[in-house]
Amino acid sequence: MGAFVIPLLTVYLMGVFTPVHRKSGTIGLLAGVAYGALRLVAAKLATSAGILILPAPLIDSFAAYPLSMLFTAGAMVLVSLALGFEPAAQRIPSTTKFDPRDPTRSSVSVAPDDSAGRSALPAVLSLVVVGLGLWLSFVVFW
C-alpha cells in the first residue's frame, strides 16, 4: 500500500497547499512509486541473495511511509525549482480544462451560493475532534 498510496497522498497535499509546478505531479508520483518498488526489491535481494542495494533504514517497513512522502515531495520541489512555481490563478481547479463540452457538467459546475461555508464553526469543531484524537493517542494511552 505504501508504495503507491503514500505518493498519491503527497501529490494531493502538495497540489492543494503548495505552488509546485504542473509537471511535478506525475514526476513526483513516479519518484515515490519507484522508491516503494525499489524498497521491496531490496528487501527480497537482501534476504534471498545477501545483496544490499539500499541501506537498512531505507528498507525498514515503518520508515518507508515517511520516506516515501519525502521522496515524492522532494522530487516535486526539485522539478518546480527547475521549471518554476505555478501562479495562484493557474491553480484554481476547473473542469473546463478537460471537459469544455460535457453536458453533464453544466448543472454541477456552478455550485450553490454558500456563504455559510465561511462559518468558523466547522473549523473550530474540527480542531476539537483532532485534539481529542491526539489526546487519546499521546496522553491517555501513551
Place this chain on the structure above:
Amino acid sequence: MGAIDWSLVVLLNGAVVVYALVRPRRSQSSQDWFLGGRSLPWWIVGVSAFATAIDSSDLVADCGGVYSLGIAYFVTNWVGTVGGWVLLAQFVAVPMYRAGMYTNSEYLESRFGPSARLLSSLVQVQYRTMVMANISTTLFLTFSVVGGLGNESWWAVGVVVSLASAYTVLGGSRGVALADVVQSVLMIAASLILFGVVWSYVGGWHGLEARLAAHDPALPAQMLHVGGERTETIDVSGQSPELRLRQLLLGGEYSEQSQTITRRTPAWLVCISFILVGMAYSIVNHEQSMRLFAARSVWDMKLSVIVAGLLMLVMSFFNLMMGILGRGLYASPASLPVAESLRQTADAVYPVLIRDFTTVGFKGIVVAGLLAAAISTYAGIGAAMSALLTQDIYARLIAPNRDGVHYLRVGRWLTVAVTLGSFLYVPFLLAQGMMMF
C-alpha cells in the same frame, strides 16, 4: 449459529437492503448517481463516511493485525483517519466540490495534467478492489467459523456481495449513503455487545494486563501503550550462519542464547507511519470524497466530518480492542480454536470471539452488524471505483462525447465488473493474511 441467529441476520440485513433498494428514487442522471444529487445533509454524509470507513475487514482483519501490533495501531484511526477527514473537508475537497468535479482524480488533471489523473485512478482501483477482496475474505471467515458453513461459505458471500451491488447499481451515491445510516446502527450495536461480553469475561483492563503478562511479561507494555517501542523477534534457530547474516542485513541484533534476531522500532516512527496510513485512507480514496461531494452545501460537507470523526474516535476503541482482548485469551495464532488452515495468521480471532462468547440472539445481532459493515463499505467502494473507471478512464479517454445517460449505464455495469474482479485477490489474502503492514 442456530435458527434464531440466522433469522436475525437475514431479517436485519434484509430489511436494510430492501430499504436501500426502495427508499431513494432511482438515479436518473449522472449527477444523481455520481454526486447523490448534491442533496444530503451533514449528519447523513458524516454517518455515511464513518460507515464506509468501517467494514468487516476493519473488524476482522484489523483485529487480526492489532493482535500483533497492539494499541499503537489505534493511532491510525484516532489521528490519521480523523485528521485526514478534517484536511479533506476543510481544504482538499472544497475546490473540487465548488468546481463540480465528479471524482477526486479530476482535480489531479486540473492541477497536474491527464497522466496524474490516470495514475491516481489506476492506483485507487487496484488498492480498493483489494480491500473489497479483504471484505469478501472476512465474510468467508465469519460464515465459516461462526456460521459453521465451511467452504460453503463462499455461496453466502456471493449472496451478500450481489445484494450490495444491486442497491449500488440502482441508487448510486445517494442510495449508498442512506443505507449507510441504517447499517451504522447495526454495526455500532453489534460492536458494543461483543466488546461488553468479552471485556467482562477478560476482567477489564487489569484482567487484560494480567492475561498478557502471563503469556509474556513484556507483552502488556508493547500491546497496551502507544509509546511502547515496537519489538519484532525472528526465530532463526535452525538457520545457517549465512542465512542469519542475510537477515541481519535488514538490521536488528542477534542473540546467540535465544537464537533470535530482534528488531526495534521507536514509538515515534511507528506512530508517524500509522498516521500516514490513516490520512492516506481519508484523502486518497474517492469513496470518501464521493460521500462529501453528495453534501448539499460546503458547510454541510465541512460539518459532516465532525460526525464521522467522533464516531470513529469512539468506535475504534471498541472495535480494535477486540484484537488485544483476543491476544489476552489466545497466546498465539496457533492456539486459536479453529481449523488448522485458519491458524496461519491471527485473522480468525474476531470470528472466534463472536462464536465462543456470544449467546443465542446476541450472536445473530453481532453477525448482522458485521454483515452490515461489509455491505456498506462494499457498496461504497463499488460506487466509487465505478465512478473512477467511468469518468476518469472511459469518459475521459475512450468515449468522451457521449451523454450522461450513457455514462450512467456504463457506471452501473462497471460496478458489477469491479465487484467480480476483486475476487481475484482472495486466494492471495487467504494464504498471506489480510493486514499486510
